[in-house]
Structure formats: C-alpha cells, structure tokens
Amino acid sequence: MSAEPRLVEVRKNVLKQNDVIARALRERFRQAGVLAVSFVSSPGSGKTAFLEKTLTLLHPRYRVAALVGDLATENDSARLARSQAPVKQIITGTVCHLEAAMVQNALDGWVLNHLDFLFIENVGNLVCPSSYDLGEDLRFVLLSVTEGEDKPLKYPTIFNSADVAVITKSDLAAAVEFDEAAANRNIQAVRPGMEVFKLSAKTGEGMTEYLEFLEHRRVRSGAAASA
Amino acid sequence: MHELSIAMSIVEMAQEEAESRGQVQVQAIHLRLGKLSGVVKEALLSSYEIACHATPLEGSQLLIEEIPVEVFCPKCKIPRLVTSIQWFCCPECGTATPTVLRGKELEVVALEIKALETVE
Numbered sequence: 001m002s003a004e005p006r007l008v009e010v011r012k013n014v015l016k017q018n019d020v021i022a023r024a025l026r027e028r029f030r031q032a033g034v035l036a037v038s039f040v041s042s043p044g045s046g047k048t049a050f051l052e053k054t055l056t057l058l059h060p061r062y063r064v065a066a067l068v069g070d071l072a073t074e075n076d077s078a079r080l081a082r083s084q085a086p087v088k089q090i091i092t093g094t095v096c097h098l099e100a101a102m103v104q105n106a107l108d109g110w111v112l113n114h115l116d117f118l119f120i121e122n123v124g125n126l127v128c129p130s131s132y133d134l135g136e137d138l139r140f141v142l143l144s145v146t147e148g149e150d151k152p153l154k155y156p157t158i159f160n161s162a163d164v165a166v167i168t169k170s171d172l173a174a175a176v177e178f179d180e181a182a183a184n185r186n187i188q189a190v191r192p193g194m195e196v197f198k199l200s201a202k203t204g205e206g207m208t209e210y211l212e213f214l215e216h217r218r219v220r221s222g223a224a225a226s227a
Numbered sequence: 228m229h230e231l232s233i234a235m236s237i238v239e240m241a242q243e244e245a246e247s248r249g250q251v252q253v254q255a256i257h258l259r260l261g262k263l264s265g266v267v268k269e270a271l272l273s274s275y276e277i278a279c280h281a282t283p284l285e286g287s288q289l290l291i292e293e294i295p296v297e298v299f300c301p302k303c304k305i306p307r308l309v310t311s312i313q314w315f316c317c318p319e320c321g322t323a324t325p326t327v328l329r330g331k332e333l334e335v336v337a338l339e340i341k342a343l344e345t346v347e
Binding site for chain 1: 228229232233236237240241244248254257258263264265266312313314315316323324325327333334335336337338339340341342344
C-alpha cells in the first residue's frame, strides 16, 4: 500500500456554517419586513446609551426590539427595558463576539412580522466581530469623541466591514479637543464613501438626521413595503 | 481573540474531510487568509497547535497563504492591490475605492493526506 502523501483539493470557507445561518436570517428579516441593524464598537464608546435613545425615540412610532450581547452581566438589558421595547440579552460567556447562531437562538419566541426595526448590539470589541456576519442589513461602527481620531486606522478591518460610522458623545467634543476633520479623514481612508453621523445620545444632538436615515433605509430596503 | 475557535473549526473541518476519504492521516492544511479577514496569522498558528492537541491532527502543519487586498479602481477600470489596509485607494492614481475584490478569504483550499499504514 502506498503511503506517499498526496494533495487533495477542499476549497471550503471556514466560517461557512456562520455564513449560512446569517444568510437565512437576512432572508427572514426581509420576508418579515424588519430592518436589522447591528452596532459594534470598543467597550465604553456609548453603544448602550445610543441604543437606549434610539429605542426610546422610535418606540412611539415603530415596533422596535433589541438583542444585546455581553460577556457576563444583564445590566444592559435592564437599562434598555426602560425604553419599553422588548429587549433580550445574549450572554456570550467567554466568547468575544456574537455569531449568527446566537442571534438565531435569541430570536426564539419572537414574531418578526410584528417588528419594524431589530437592533443587535454586539459585544464591545473592535477586532473579533468583524469576521462574523449576523445577517444584519446595516452594520454601524461607533467611535466616541473621547477615544481619539485614529481609531479607524488602528482597526481598519472592523471599519471596513461596517456600512455606517457614528461619532458618539459629541457633547464632549470640545472638552477633549476632538478633531472631527481628522476623524472623518481616517474613516474615509479605510472605507471610502462611508456615511458618518455625529451625535450625542445625552443631549439628542444629531439624533434626528440619524433617525431619518434609518427610516429612509427601511423604506428603501423594501422592508416597509412587505410588512 | 477568536483565533482559537477558528482554529478548532479548521481542525474539525479537516478531520471530517479526511474521514470521508478513508483511512488517511492529515499532514498539512493549506489555508488562504485574507488581510481583511479579521484573523491574525500568528495568533491563528499558535491557536492551531492548541486546537490539534490530542486529536488525529496532532503534529500536522497549517500552511497559510496570505491574500493581499485587491480593490477595483473606478478610474483606471482595473483591479489594483492596495499598499495598506489603512488606505483604500488606487496605488497608481490615488482614487478612493470601497470596492473590495479580494482579501476577505478564510478558506481551507487543500489537505495533504497520507494513507495510514494498515496493520496485518
């Protein structure tokens, strides 16, 4: 019997399992007429405050819900429940990112047809989430003014994988001498043409433009028409 | 650090593939890794050793081919390799472009396998 090594072709995507689930989720969202939006950022950039404000402002006019990923605590979902929108926490344990299967499991028991917007808050991390498609229609990457303008250059992969950038905590911009032009330049360098919003969840500055964008995208995606 | 779970998926995938081909042993895995895959080569290589431990793949090699980021330049109308993933521009004319053609790969392309010695 020959024991010579031989080369066999395989050609398989390592994250195929995740991608298959993500594609199925995207199709479910489309059929249910819900616009799915995910948020990624480093820890402490204001994802939860931003999400709370988003839910509170959309809640009277739209049917909104959120899934929030966290390593250990349920503090975020308790905080978000104040918006009165349905919120479910995904505890990832030691896993540093959300995967499509976690989103799929978390949606158990929810009727997607009863929703207009679904928000998915990823674990605070600018590295690992970039590899995992969650089936979302739009991925927002958040950058707070207190983090420094060069974040996009330090984490180009996650910025490149996102569709929209949001500069948060704009109410603190002057205090930390935030250089908005430099931040925009860096965002455009790693993702040319990317839409950027600058806002403050605390004062509400810039929230109107951002919400209009979301509503517009929901109509454009056909989500509104099929609902 | 998600490289360990990715390394475990690679080991699992290679093992399934090997089993479907009978009594064989995997000696090496050829992997294509894009610069924009979000996976770090060095971290993946050390995770691979851990993931192989106490499996039939222990001692096998992970051979990584790094794939540069290729974009489509809307002005030159041809694919171009970017010089840095911090600058999505045509290296020739400087036109910014978001259209990525290559560089997100995370793909097992081939296995080097060897038939196991059969015991009489």
